[in-house]
Amino acid sequence: MKKIVFIRHGESRFNLEHRFTGWTDVDLTDDGYKEARVAGAILKKHGYLFDVAHTSVLKRAIRTLWIMLHEMDLVWIPVYKSWRLNERHYGGLQGLDKEEVREQFGEEQVYEWRRSADVRPPDSSAEAHQKDLEDPKYASIGEGNVPLSETLLDTERRAIVYWNETIAPSIKRNQRVLVSAHGNTLRALVKHLDHIPNDGIVTLNIPNGIPLVYELDDELKPIRHYYLNEDGEMPEGEVPKHIDLDDPEFDFHWMG
């Protein structure tokens, strides 16, 4: 049996401000740092080791990975970064306040933009698109790969290329893999792995900073999956949106 662990980055500045983020390269908040530390400590506590890690080129995912690897004393393992693991490009919504967008376009439209498989958010402005094209992070990926906006299916298509070409072969070589990525990239990967139909993905959310373990057979077909907390496997239906660091009951002592 093979295993892969996915982590959605800790809370980012735009998560805190309830803004559409996409390819906007915002950093973690203080709570985001703590969530990443806790995620690393959880994996360490349960004896997880990794041979290789993959992340996007966005600093909230990269920093989450760094903090986790530091916590696990694994900063020495190879880390690969790809734009293909970036968050879904939210086009003209990037930077906007989600509540204000709801007021302008209505709850239903915003829900479709956020959670449907194939409804495309409005395109980036010409100026914002030009900025993406000039960003050194994307200089080598080819102009055609820099999106004006993406549906979840677009995100799935480009993330799956990385899965098929890089991640899957490494799992097949028995490497233990950790992937630090984003809410919609992980929804896209999970959709692909579990063959979730377009209308089945709408209600699937991935919480920030909670390790998600997939057990796979030799053909990389999922056997089962679960989230981990400090006590171990979390019962389905009891997975919170994120770890409540303000909860006075939350005990950091086990982290050492």
Ligand SMILES: O=C(O)[C@@H](CO)OP(=O)(O)O
């Ligand atoms: O803004 C974003 O890029 C994503 C993830 O934070 O938000 P949503 O949950 O609305 O897809």
